[in-house]
Amino acid sequence: MTKKYNIISFLIIMTIWWIGSKIFSPLVVPSISMVGGSILKILSSPYLRYQILLTLSRLLLTLIIANLLGFSIGYFAGVNQIFRKLLKPILSVLQVTPPVAILIIAIMWFGFNGKPAIAISVLAILPTIIISVQEGILNIDNKLIQMGKTFKLSKESIFKDIIIPSISPHITSGWKISLGAACKTIVMGEVLTTTTGIGGNISEARMNLESEGVIAWTIITIVLFGLIDQIVKILLNKGKKTDAKS
Amino acid sequence: MLKVKNLKKVYQEHSLLAIKDLSFTVHDSEIVMIIGPSGCGKSTLLNIISNNDNNYLGEVIFDKSKIGYVFQEDRLLPWKTVEENVRLVNMEGEREAALKILDAVDILPFKDYLPKNLSGGMRQRCSIARALYYGSDLLLLDEPFKSLDHLLRNEMLKLIAKINQDTNISILYVTHDIDEALLLADRIFVLSKRPSIIADDFRIIEHPMKRNLESPKFVDLKNRIINTLERP
Numbered sequence: 378m379t380k381k382y383n384i385i386s387f388l389i390i391m392t393i394w395w396i397g398s399k400i401f402s403p404l405v406v407p408s409i410s411m412v413g414g415s416i417l418k419i420l421s422s423p424y425l426r427y428q429i430l431l432t433l434s435r436l437l438l439t440l441i442i443a444n445l446l447g448f449s450i451g452y453f454a455g456v457n458q459i460f461r462k463l464l465k466p467i468l469s470v471l472q473v474t475p476p477v478a479i480l481i482i483a484i485m486w487f488g489f490n491g492k493p494a495i496a497i498s499v500l501a502i503l504p505t506i507i508i509s510v511q512e513g514i515l516n517i518d519n520k521l522i523q524m525g526k527t528f529k530l531s532k533e534s535i536f537k538d539i540i541i542p543s544i545s546p547h548i549t550s551g552w553k554i555s556l557g558a559a560c561k562t563i564v565m566g567e568v569l570t571t572t573t574g575i576g577g578n579i580s581e582a583r584m585n586l587e588s589e590g591v592i593a594w595t596i597i598t599i600v601l602f603g604l605i606d607q608i609v610k611i612l613l614n615k616g617k618k619t620d621a622k623s
Numbered sequence: 624m625l626k627v628k629n630l631k632k633v634y635q636e637h638s639l640l641a642i643k644d645l646s647f648t649v650h651d652s653e654i655v656m657i658i659g660p661s662g663c664g665k666s667t668l669l670n671i672i673s674n675n676d677n678n679y680l681g682e683v684i685f686d687k688s689k690i691g692y693v694f695q696e697d698r699l700l701p702w703k704t705v706e707e708n709v710r711l712v713n714m715e716g717e718r719e720a721a722l723k724i725l726d727a728v729d730i731l732p733f734k735d736y737l738p739k740n741l742s743g744g745m746r747q748r749c750s751i752a753r754a755l756y757y758g759s760d761l762l763l764l765d766e767p768f769k770s771l772d773h774l775l776r777n778e779m780l781k782l783i784a785k786i787n788q789d790t791n792i793s794i795l796y797v798t799h800d801i802d803e804a805l806l807l808a809d810r811i812f813v814l815s816k817r818p819s820i821i822a823d824d825f826r827i828i829e830h831p832m833k834r835n836l837e838s839p840k841f842v843d844l845k846n847r848i849i850n851t852l853e854r855p
Contacts, residue, residue, distance in 0.1 A: 524698040527673050528691075528712040528757055538711060542702045 407589035415593035425578070429597065432574040435491060436563050436605075439498040443555065446499070447506025454507060455514025464507070471504045476562050477569070484570055491573055494566025501562040502555035509551025513544025549613045556609055560602040575601075625649040625672065625761055625793065630681035632667055641667050643818035645681070649761065652791035654784075654831060656804040659814030660852060665797040666695070669763045672795070691759025693767045697746040699738040705749050706734040712757040721756050727789075728752045728782060744775045748782070755786065762786075764796040768803075780807050784831040801848050805841055807831045813851045823851040 397406040419425040454461040476497040483493035517540060525535040567576020575598050582590030625648065632642040641664040649655045659665050670676040672683055673692050699708045710721050725731040728748040730741075738746050747767055754762055764783070768776045784807060787794055798804055804811045808827055815822040825844060827834070834841060 520694070520696065520698055521700060523675055524692075524694065527675060528753070530712070534711070534714075538703070539700065542700070 404586060404588055407592060411589040412592045412596070415587075415589045416596060419593055419597060428574055428578050429601065431491075432563060432567065432576065433601075435495050435567070435574060436498075436559060439495050439502070439559050439563055440556070442495070443499045443502045443506055443559070447503055447551075448510055450503075451507040451510025452514060454511040461511065468504045468507060471500065474500075476501050476565070480566060480569055489570050491567060491571040491577075493570040494563050494574070494576065497566050498559050498562040502559050505551050505555045505558070509547045510544065513547035516547065517543040552609070552613070556606060557602075560598075560605070564598055624651055624686050625795065626682070626684040627668075627672070628682040628684070630668070630671065630679060630683065632664065632671065632676075632679045635678075640818040642679075643820050645819065645821060647812060647821060647824075649793050649795050651793055652787065654787055654794045654796065654807055654809045655812065656796045656798055656808035656810070657812045657814060658798060658801060658804050658848060658852070659819060660816050661799065663814045663817050663819040665799075665814065666765055669765050669795070669797060673763055685761065687760035689757060689759050690761045690763060691754030691757045693747070693750050693754050693762065693764045695765045695767060695769060697738065697743075697750040699746060699749055699753075701738055704735050704737055705730060705741070705752075708738070708749060709753045709756045712753055716756060716758075721752075724752045724755050725749075727786075728755075744771055744779065747771070747779060751779075751782065751786070755790070755792075759792055761793045761795065764794065766798055776803070777806075781832050783807060787831070801845055802836060804848075805836055805845060806834055811848065813848055815851075815854070822854065823848070 391409065394406070394409060398408040400406075403411060419429075450464070454464050479500055480493055480497050483496040487493050487496065521539050521543070522535060525539050530538070564574075564576040564579070567574040568580045569576075571577045572581055575594055579591055579594045579598075582588075582594060627648070628646050630642055630645040631640075633640050645668070647655075657665055657668070667676065669692070671679050672685075673690050699705075700711070703711065706721060706725065709725065710716065710718070713721075722731060722734070725734055728751055730745055730748045730752065733741060733745060738749065741749065750767070768779045771779065780803060783794065783796070786792060796804075796807065805827070808825075809831070811825040811827070812821050813823040813825075814820070825848070827844075836842075836845070
């Protein structure tokens with residue numbers, strides 16, 4: 378049933394696009410065939426494919442840095458009350474700071490080379506990861522830990538069988554939220570700070586008044602990040618217990 | 624044999640004397656039940672015996688190695704199945720032995736269920752199975768059937784009596800239910816209000832779970848326990 382609605386929704390968008398392209402000039406609304414041709418050109422060009430890989434590698438670097446920082450800070454915030462209280466106002470400021478405001482400082486620090494895109498993306502998702510890890514630690518049921526100690530479980534077993542499963546629901550929901558945010562901010566950062574990667578190419582197409590190029594890159598981005606999101610969801614769901622009866 | 628000698632417990636942060644001077648012995652294969660008013664330190668006592676609380680004065684001597692604990696709440700890991708919960712406490716143990724215990728406590732058909740899909744009684748059976756599979760020489764029970772209805776509670780008490788008879792495990796059972804103690808115990812210790820001491824000690828020789836609580840002997844025993852509990 379959902380599939381049917383997805384198809385109908387897709388057809389409606391295509392129809393509006395087709396009508397728009399008939400009414401407006403190709404500079405405002407390029408035709409479907411022009412955009413299709415542009416997508417094919419991008420996908421068949423090794424250089425442009427490399428640009429997609431460049432964005433993906435920046436995204437991966439963002440996730441690695443943000444998770445390393447987020448896990449360490451979130452863990453200490455979870456186990457140390459004073460650190461948690463000190464961190465709270467910092468997180469509140471980070472959560473309401475627009476990434477663009479940080480972008481200017483990041484450009485001053487790193488220059489126009491894609492690094493500012495990574496920096497703002499890390500800062501955009503860091504609070505989510507820190508809070509999810511911290512909440513996970515705070516929500517561990519001490520009675521279960523006590524049970525583990527009573528039955529003399531090894532430290533390794535308490536960590537693997539009690540602590541990790543206790544915090545994993547918080548972490549996975551944090552990951553799901555931060556992945557979407559990282560995808561958006563990395564491309565936005567590229568648009569504003571570099572000529573490489575998906576964002577850099579969107580920016581270049583805009584400067585050359587290639588509307589079809591801008592839309593083609595945007596479609597590629599949406600499909601790519603949609604695929605990543607689905608793969609991550611499948612992987613995270615695979616980790617859940619499926620063999621237990623209800 | 625478990626020996627508790629001159630046990631004293633003070634909660635430093637509240638300057639509260641919870642246990643004043645407690646001494647008793649639980650012999651091998653004996654069922655000892657401890658009755659006391661709420662807040663008299665019954666759970667504290669079990670936490671000390673199970674080594675979860677080392678901040679006390681006096682001596683706790685247990686000449687064997689393994690103490691199993693059936694908590695007030697089942698404390699099963701919600702993400703593990705019944706069988707996995709049981710096997711977790713003895714990873715070197717044989718699977719067959721675990722299945723045999725699950726069968727003995729009557730939850731073998733539910734071995735692949737997650738705890739959330741079991742009733743309260745079944746979860747407590749699983750909790751008992753876990754303590755048995757651990758290889759306990761002494762089983763501590765902290766009001767484990769408090770939340771169960773009367774019929775189910777009776778069934779669980781029968782199960783405990785059977786386990787004691789079949790395995791010779793010593794049992795130290797904390798409760799506030801006098802009938803429960805009269806039905807099951809070989810010996811009953813009545814604790815005083817906080818700071819607790821053993822206010823009275825009763826021995827029952829009749830076979831556990833085959834006692835008529837309406838007989839004059841048990842009615843008298845019950846009244847004596849009530850009188851002790853009501854003593855200021």
